[in-house]
Amino acid sequence: MKFRTMAIAAASAAAMVAGAGFATVAAAYEYTVPNLVYRTGPYAPNGIPLANGFIDYMNMLNERDGGIDGVKVNVIECETGYNTKVSVECYENLKNEGESGALIFNPHSTGVTYALIPKATADEIPILSMGYGRTSAADGTVFPYIFNFPATYWSQASVFVKYVGAKEGGMDNLKGKKIALVYHNSAYGKEPIKTLEVLAEKYGFELMLLPVDHPGQEQKATWLQVRRGKPDWVFMWGWGVMNQVAIKEAAAIRFPMDHFIGVWWSGSENDVAPAGDAADGYLAGTMHAPGRDFGAIKDIITHVYDKGNGGGDLDRVGEVLYNRGMLEAIFTAQAIRNAVKIHGTKEINGKQLRDGLEVLTVTEESLSADGLSNFMKPFKVTCEDHEGAGLIAIQQWNAKDQKWVLVSDWIEPMTDIVRGLVKEDAGAFAKENNITPRSCS
Amino acid sequence: MDFLYELLVQPFADMIFEPLFFIETVVKGLMAGVLYSLVALGFVLIFKASGVFNFAQGTMALFAALTLTGLMEKLDLGMPHWMLVILCLALTVVVMIVLAVVVERFVLRPLVNQELIILFMATLGLSYVLEGVGDLAWGSDVKVLDLGLPEGVWDIGGVFVEQLDVIAAVAAGGMVAVLAVFFSKTRIGRALRAVADDHQAALSVGISLQQIWVIVWSVAGLVALVAGVMWGSKSGVQFSLSLIALKALPVLILGGFTSIPGAIIGGLIIGVGEKVAEVFWYHIHGGAVENWFAYMLALVFLMFRPQGLFGDKIIERV
Numbered sequence: 056m057k058f059r060t061m062a063i064a065a066a067s068a069a070a071m072v073a074g075a076g077f078a079t080v081a082a083a084y085e086y087t088v089p090n091l092v093y094r095t096g097p098y099a100p101n102g103i104p105l106a107n108g109f110i111d112y113m114n115m116l117n118e119r120d121g122g123i124d125g126v127k128v129n130v131i132e133c134e135t136g137y138n139t140k141v142s143v144e145c146y147e148n149l150k151n152e153g154e155s156g157a158l159i160f161n162p163h164s165t166g167v168t169y170a171l172i173p174k175a176t177a178d179e180i181p182i183l184s185m186g187y188g189r190t191s192a193a194d195g196t197v198f199p200y201i202f203n204f205p206a207t208y209w210s211q212a213s214v215f216v217k218y219v220g221a222k223e224g225g226m227d228n229l230k231g232k233k234i235a236l237v238y239h240n241s242a243y244g245k246e247p248i249k250t251l252e253v254l255a256e257k258y259g260f261e262l263m264l265l266p267v268d269h270p271g272q273e274q275k276a277t278w279l280q281v282r283r284g285k286p287d288w289v290f291m292w293g294w295g296v297m298n299q300v301a302i303k304e305a306a307a308i309r310f311p312m313d314h315f316i317g318v319w320w321s322g323s324e325n326d327v328a329p330a331g332d333a334a335d336g337y338l339a340g341t342m343h344a345p346g347r348d349f350g351a352i353k354d355i356i357t358h359v360y361d362k363g364n365g366g367g368d369l370d371r372v373g374e375v376l377y378n379r380g381m382l383e384a385i386f387t388a389q390a391i392r393n394a395v396k397i398h399g400t401k402e403i404n405g406k407q408l409r410d411g412l413e414v415l416t417v418t419e420e421s422l423s424a425d426g427l428s429n430f431m432k433p434f435k436v437t438c439e440d441h442e443g444a445g446l447i448a449i450q451q452w453n454a455k456d457q458k459w460v461l462v463s464d465w466i467e468p469m470t471d472i473v474r475g476l477v478k479e480d481a482g483a484f485a486k487e488n489n490i491t492p493r494s495c496s
Numbered sequence: 497m498d499f500l501y502e503l504l505v506q507p508f509a510d511m512i513f514e515p516l517f518f519i520e521t522v523v524k525g526l527m528a529g530v531l532y533s534l535v536a537l538g539f540v541l542i543f544k545a546s547g548v549f550n551f552a553q554g555t556m557a558l559f560a561a562l563t564l565t566g567l568m569e570k571l572d573l574g575m576p577h578w579m580l581v582i583l584c585l586a587l588t589v590v591v592m593i594v595l596a597v598v599v600e601r602f603v604l605r606p607l608v609n610q611e612l613i614i615l616f617m618a619t620l621g622l623s624y625v626l627e628g629v630g631d632l633a634w635g636s637d638v639k640v641l642d643l644g645l646p647e648g649v650w651d652i653g654g655v656f657v658e659q660l661d662v663i664a665a666v667a668a669g670g671m672v673a674v675l676a677v678f679f680s681k682t683r684i685g686r687a688l689r690a691v692a693d694d695h696q697a698a699l700s701v702g703i704s705l706q707q708i709w710v711i712v713w714s715v716a717g718l719v720a721l722v723a724g725v726m727w728g729s730k731s732g733v734q735f736s737l738s739l740i741a742l743k744a745l746p747v748l749i750l751g752g753f754t755s756i757p758g759a760i761i762g763g764l765i766i767g768v769g770e771k772v773a774e775v776f777w778y779h780i781h782g783g784a785v786e787n788w789f790a791y792m793l794a795l796v797f798l799m800f801r802p803q804g805l806f807g808d809k810i811i812e813r814v
């Protein structure tokens with residue numbers, strides 16, 4: 056797989072050199088879409104499928120449709136190793152790349168998203184932190200260039216509480232229960248704390264906070280705390296090796312897997328594989344369905360993998376994180392189409408793409424047209440709301456069949472509570488940074 | 497007042513009134529400590545024989561585990577699992593010996609008599625090279641390492657003990673015994689120590705520096721393999737394994753860079769110390785102290801015994 060990746064990189068480099076050589080010849084206009092990826096380093100097992108899903112979908116569009124509305128998409132990957140400093144360097148190096156300039160960035164890290172918020176806002180380049188990043192960036196009046204649809208960490212935390220409430224026989228029964236949050240001790244892992252604290256107060260459950268330092272290779276003390284505190288449920292905001300070790304440690308203290316829910320970044324095949332049968336029944340949030348039984352993926356296989364141009368191994372296509380990377384590409388493409396329609400030109404820039412993102416409306420019809428029937432639920436982004444308040448489902452790992460299965464309906468977040476918190480936090484950010492919220496009317 | 501109570505009274509009261517839980521915490525700390533020691537051992541071996549702090553030791557553990565899992569995937573052609581495991585373990589040992597030869601020939605030999613900092617920087621480079629080669633050869637995916645080691649938990653009177661941890665402890669104990677005998681009782685062991693003291697003096701009495709370095713790097717490679725297997729069995733084999741080296745540093749500071757028993761005792765002290773501090777002083781710090789607590793503990797030792805608990809005291813005439 057790595058050799059193939061290298062071949063793609065070499066081919067891309069050759070193409071860029073060739074492009075430079077023919078700079079005097081009128082080169083076809085392209086949409087430049089950088090992607091901050093980590094195919095190396097400790098978080099590579101998760102970074103690779105995300106990157107593959109993204110580039111495969113864009114390559115499929117180039118192959119099948121000649122790009123987006125006839126304009127080719129040029130995906131430029133920059134290797135970050137999940138390092139914030141390197142990611143910012145990648146951003147600076149790529150923001151003016153290509154005729155269109157960088158149209159959008161996917162940081163693939165909450166920490167990097169935080170670092171890029173002021174830069175991208177000043178440069179008028181949208182950041183798509185799909186389902187991660189700073190939650191209060193959902194307030195488009197304060198964060199005009201940051202998007203975190205289809206749902207934020209706070210929405211997800213509220214959905215977990217709703218799910219637990221339903222399992223306990225009603226939200227009233229949460230009173231007196233204990234929920235532990237095992238989280239990556241970073242900006243990312245700390246995101247849901249505020250919401251969970253508010254919900255703990257509202258519903259009367261006790262919240263137990265258990266941070267785990269990077270990378271999370273050793274967690275015995277954390278799980279000793281779980282064993283001692285005897286929480287009824289454990290939520291996890293983990294990433295990389297932290298997930299795998301946590302699931303193993305949970306099994307080692309015989310914590311019931313069907314009371315252990317991971318955020319959607321803790322719910323991939325990578326996370327459960329090392330624990331083997333012990334991971335059976337482990338739960339995780341998700342914004343989309345797992346598997347490869349979707350038209351978009353079939354098109355990727357036909358137009359990319361069957362021609363030997365796949366970013367990774369064919370048998371990894373359809374894994375949870377692969378599908379998520381593909382989804383980022385699908386939304387990006389949709390936003391480009393919207394921007395072209397709004398501005399009446401195919402030669403758009405980042406600022407214009409922002410307008411396309413702000414009218415992103417995902418419906419059953421648009422999902423079907425994108426080959427994603429039953430893949431996720433509709434949502435709508437607006438100038439004010441960059442989250443879209445999409446629905447979230449719970450999936451469960453079936454160790455015997457080695458696959459994730461949706462085990463809940465699509466659950467609506469507690470929007471009333473989450474939106475209030477978003478407004479409050481965004482307002483504080485605006486005040487701190489002397490930002491005057493824009494008008495969306 | 498509350499702070500002082502939580503700092504000085506409550507933790508000890510908890511230890512007394514929750515004796516089973518305290519025992520379990522100590523046991524888990526000891527088991528974690530054994531795993532730290534396994535990594536620290538590799539550092540000690542190379543430092544003892546060459547005075548070089550081998551920055552690549554963590555990456556060697558990763559490389560060994562990657563090679564093992566990679567070979568097991570490639571050679572899984574229907575033979576019995578135990579046979580596959582033995583074959584792949586043997587092949588991985590060969591790979592680690594070949595690596596030792598290559599390191600000696602292309603990294604160390606050109607740097608004989610250079611400053612130790614130069615050799616250290618070379619191992620830093622080696623670490624990156626090994627990571628890159630491992631990535632190219634075996635890919636970056638999480639690999640499940642199934643050697644058939646027991647994975648369950650023993651419930652001993654309410655204290656949970658992981659079977660894999662016990663296996664690791666036995667492996668570490670066995671290795672220490674063998675290495676202790678090797679260093680103190682064999683001719684090669686004495687030669688290793690001579691080389692560590694002075695390269696040129698060792699050469700002048702007929703000790704082959706090249707041979708010694710190949711041997712010591714091979715042994716460190718085997719230790720890395722065992723460490724990689726134990727850690728990899730718990731988390732899957734993936735690139736974060738190379739970061740386990742960070743866990744070994746405080747162990748080395750505490751135990752001494754030149755002492756094999758020091759690596760073991762240091763590992764156990766760090767393991768128990770960080771677990772007890774994390775669990776029983778949780779109300780004070782709110783968790784996630786394991787990483788920095790180990791270094792703090794090591795620094796406290798450093799103030800009183802700069803050479804570590806068992807390290808050689810360096811006395812230089814000026």
